[in-house]
Amino acid sequence: MTTKKLYIIGLFGAVSFFFLMPASAFARDWKLWYRYPAREWEEALPVGNGRIGGMVFGGIDRERISLNEESIWSGTPVPKEATNVHQLVIKKQRELYFAGKPHEAKKVNTSNVEISPDFDVRKEKIEGTSRSRHIYKPLADLYLHFGSTRELPSDYYRDLDLDRAVATVKYNSAGINYTREVFCSHPDQVMVVRVTADKPGQISFNTKMTRRIDVKADMYRYDAELGAKVESITRPPDPVIRVISPGRFSFSGQADPDGVEFTAHFQVIAQGGNVKRIPEGFEVEDADSAVLYVTAATDYNHENPDDIACSHMDSVSRKSFDELLQRHVEDHQSLFRRVDIDLGTSRNAEMPTDKRVLAHQLGIKDCRVPEDMERDPDLYALYFQYGRYLMIACSRPGTMPPALQGIWNDSLLPPWFGGHTSDINVEMNYWPVETCNLSECHRALLDFVEGFSDAASKSADISYGCRGMVVNGMTIWGPKTAASNWQDFGGWLSQHFWEHYAFTGDEEYLAEHAYPFMKENALFYLDFMVKDPRNGWLLTGPAYSPENQFLYPDGSRGHSDMGVTMSLAIIRDLFENTIKAGEILGVDPGLRSQMKAALDDLAPYQIGIFGQLQEWLFDYDEVYPGHRHMSHLFGVAPGYSITPRTTTELAEAAKKSLIRRLDNNGGWTGWSRAWALNLAARLKDGELARQQLQLQLERTTFYNLFDSHPRKGGNTICFQIEGNFGSIAGMAEMFLQSHEDYIELMPAHPSAWKKGYVKGLRARGGFEVDIAWDDGKLTEAVIKSLNGKDCRVRYGDKIIKLKTEPGKNYKFNESLKLI
Template sequence: MIKINLSKGLLISMLFCLTSVVLAQPGKSQQALKPNEQRYRLWYNKPAANWNEALPIGNGHIGGMVFGNVVQERIQLNEGTIWGGGPNNNLDSAAAPHLTEVRSLLTQKKYAEAQQVANKYLGPKGNSGMPYQLAGNLYIQFPGHEEVTRYSRDLDIAKAVATVSYTYKNVEYKREYFTSFTDNVLLVRLTANKPRMVSCQINLQSPLKQRLTATNNDLILAGSGSDHENQQSKIRFNIIARTKIVGGGSTTDSSGIRVQNADTALIYLSIATNFVNYKDVSAQPYQRALKFLDAAYKKRFNELCRAHLKYYQAYFNRVHLNLGTLNNSQPTDVRIQKFATSRDPQLAELYFQFGRYLLISSSQPSSQPANLQGIWNGELKGPWDSKYTVNINTEMNYWPSEVTQLTELNAPLFNMIGELAETGKSSAKVMYGARGWMLHHNTDIWRVTGVVDGAFWGLWPTANAWLCQHLWEHYLFTGDRKFLQQYYPVMKGAAQYFIDVLQKEPDHGWLVVSPSVSPEHEYIGGRNAVSVTAGATMDNQLVFGLFSNLINASTVLNTDQTFADTLKTLRDKLPPMQVGQYGQLQEWLNDLDSKTDNHRHVSHLYGLFPGSQISPFRQPQLFTAARNSLIYRGDVSTGWSMAWKINLWARLLDGNHAYKLIKDQISPVSKQSGGTYPNLFDAHPPFQIDGNFGCTSGIAEMLLQSHDGAIYLLPALPDEWEQGSISGLMARGGFKIGIQWRNHRIYKLSVYSTLGGQCRLRSNQMLNVKTLKTARGNNTNPYFKTDRISKPVLKIPAMQLAYNQPESWLYDLHTQPGKTYTFLIK
């Protein structure tokens, strides 16, 4: 037993989180759980010492961070629509002549001068977007609980329920927490194994402007978002807490809720705002919150929990991954510390599923998209305002959505893209004199589309093309023609913008995006660093992909052929990818790369992943050049950058290197690079959720790929994953795949076809099955059409870019919709 010494002030304070020290001995619940119940469980033998050790729960709307402190529990609260400021768009009506000047200077190769003009005239006007903010905190104080034993706290991501348990004076206490997906309330159940032992005080607090009142049995916090960068706060919100007591009693006033000598205490909490959409904040937050609370309060805890579990597991249970023997005898933070030097592949499996848990919990069909911190932010002004950084991070959040069968959770992203296609018309017209729509590298809940954070980072007008890639990918995975028809005008509007703004560069006559940047990177360093450029490789790839997707979409929908022909003509005039003096894929139009560059962004490799423009089978020279670029860039980086590199090494068919990066990422955070916090949150540092989602995507890419004309089975299996199984991963064309392997060889394969048609499989081993026919010619399945790209420009002899293509075999299987095909492989 360890005694915790606390001052009287700390015992009564409802404003600060108490960090407790308890025994390292696992609690009774830890010992009693069966192995399968342990598989998806994060657990710890002490409370959270800080926010990055607290455990996340969420339902897309309400987010909670559970600290698990013994004397004073803290659940930090978020609601997805609590943002600073109000409806606005940060357009620069004076930008047009300065854009023309920058283009002219770039044409003349006066790069430093172009940067100076951009910095002076093309930075943010009015504001750089509004911050996502916390709602506040729910505090639960347990007087006297200073000395405890058998402490354990956990998060079961198979159930989306967090638990704290401990023994105090021979009484076993338990706390359970979840955010109901079906009833939109946060639930806390407090119990003990002896009657009349639950006594506590409950309070609400917010660092935002707030007022605390009590009505009947409800504790009500009314708050508002912050004013920010000349934008007046328009968000109003209410948090309502209400208890249901079994045995004992409770009283409520403006100082809090007091529970005395109960058998069980239930806390029901709802949060709502006045947000309707990006231009409407006319809702009544108190009435909204009260409606949720009243409806949930009529239901018992077990009834709410069952409905919550059924809803959640309908998503979570779609994919099962087994990478080896479970080793969960040590707390999760200890496993993270040892992962790099131990053989614990199941931790990678847990991390994979934790990413899926986070996406389910932060992005629901009726919610806002997952932002830079998902839905969990503990600050008034979170890192980078917790906005939507659309030059990689927002997109990375949704990389696992299609392949790990969470396709419905894209709805918030698609809704935001549709809204940006509206607000982005103004920035296209006012700033660039163009049709269609566009935005720069950042946006927020108000869907701003102007330059954010200064021209050095923010003068990047290509986010519309990247966002539209998600629309096309959704079609390729689902075959949903109605969806494609609905969003075709959005994709077309993005293409119209580029038709109007592409500039002819003087040396080759190529059409390029100018001005732009290769996100957040410079090609001239030093005190007067230069980022602004024309024809960055990533921009060329993005515009090529957008035009190609629209050309294909016009064929699918049998529409707009004249427009498609225009895009074909323009696409042929885009710059080809170029291989530079070091055998690297060039990042810029000119050969300006450095072999010692270890910048976190690897934007020029978009064409390798998440794009599909670089193939070992169709463009081996580009493939080798992309590999060289990644080697030069190095492994050590921020958390999200390492996650991107996992996907890239998977696409490079190097499973061991991908797994090495997984080990780098799932390691304690260091000052030199990112890593993973004790609660499995990814660290930039600080916390950015995109690294979690990116790693989940990367593991999926190691096990299944479907972008290159066929479904590639186990394309990047590392040596340490000698045996295992995966079921439920989705491939383009609507194929659901299950694979079991031992000794790195597939011995069982299942294919479920949702859409029918030819299923072409690629394998690194011969599949001796009579019903699988050796593939001939091009894949006839329209979802696997590969676009021809221009021949690369090489600065070195082609022979120096030799690539030893892995031996693989191609097979075809004709499928019917709704049928499963199972094969035992000898």
């Protein structure tokens, strides 16, 4: 199946000491910890190396580790057929929309559109697209059966050390202290499990790997997938287990009868005692300690995955546990320790993580505590660093971009197939990478979608009759379809290419990767846009505003229209960024002139009857005023065509739209709440931003700090990772913004965050920024110039200009005076 290649803390009084400190000085204890094992998958603790993932339950009698490999998906790629008849559909639909006949426009499709005799119908299957259903599947469950303890266990403790990326389980039984450690190494591409005791000869267990065979155990997660979708899930082929040596076997299988094939290698090495074979696993008896290794590979990317998994296992077998752990920790900390944060602490910080989350969920308050005092500020800091941890664990250069659940899933039918959803989820996953100093992780997305270009260009040509490229959605094999009413995925992705350049200043990357991708998407829009005969504005469409609906005057529902606000905002963002890129590179002056002219004629943002920013060109009534998507506010965030200082009226309208959404119970999913948080921060409203963060912890967060999404009408929930990533992006925006022509310090700072600091955030232009505050006011800032570019720095109403040299640090006081 190898047809696709991956592309490649201390006291605040000592805050000045911590600025720009080396990684070796990092001393903060970042841990999620608990006093009982996980009862459900959503309480287990995640480990990962970008490709292999595991969820560690921490059981006493039985340990379960849910295993994943990012490329185990069902379905083979079946190219989507494109036809130029779709061009006729678009033309006819536009005529009817402009004539005020939307109901007739909705009925036009490729099967009923009028085709003139002289029209040369063209049909072509677009290689690189796939119309198949692809579902993310688990690799296996690894079980360690220890059996019942002789005495009631005591002193149980499990944690996830974010700084070391190690999950640990500890407990005492019959006077013996037992410890388990689990990590996934990126340098060595292996999952490692070590089991130890503080007395010799006390380690005995048997271990097996098994696979799910049905979805019945997962029904609590489902809603839309009930019925036919559940019945459509076929039992995967039984795995083939092959013993390689006394302590090693391979575990081979297939995602589905027509899915990706995989092989995992499993090895156990015991110090002391004995290891013997049992069916589908091994038994360890009376050992002093034992180490288990798991490697995995698939035929998605390798002709012979068994050879790859075997090679990785051979390599790790030649290294000691201590060497593997050291290599793993050093690699992880090179990314994780770039950023530090302190929002203050309270006694809550001494409690287990689940109790802290529960306190938020129950709204526990003490009337003796002032209203403006944060009850558990350190939980927000932990949540922030947890989001960065998850990014490191599931997105590395050369891997796939994380899907709806990152790389973690234990179900044969994960919610929404566990796919890469293109109208917010894929994009939000990467909102924090640049600001949170994890720029390398961005390359997983950028390199992957750059490979869509050929298929996307053919889709643009055949389906739309346009130059450039169009991406409507994605699977692991490439674009999902050749035509749809969501044409803006490629335009949105273009922002990610530009942002990667804007933060790094890498002109070689801009020239060779970012600009070509942006240019091709800009060319598509230049050809696809049409003038509205009623007013001469340039519009795009028919298109939909993701997943929302509106009411026509007759009370019927509409889904698509011309001149959707989000589409226009994406075009503004794309054209302005592409113009800048062309100017930097000194190329394509004619194209830049075309885009500038198009921007002048582009339909303006519209303000509606409630003073809100309209979601559509016309001020339709909304079916769901509290809809989860905030699509029409793209120009505020993640775009930047609307800001409180440069477009004040539009910013006020955007805020009214946001408040209207929230007043109607919007933000009810984790990722929707995260979007509201980003919008509030960009609108410079720190109190509203903090409120959204607080609600995120109260309503849509699991005890393991995973983001949640309501299901079954709000009666159950499932995990979606983009809420984690979107929320920490919003927190970063509260501390630091650089999307306008300056670096702004504390632009959306809430009054409850009295004293603290954040260090290591990144700003556009190639700058690393540390900020400290006391009594809610800036006390000190340090800006490190990475590229030697000049910049402007803003705090409140004060702006200064700063000339910089590469690698030099610039320290400011509360008045932005150099010190």
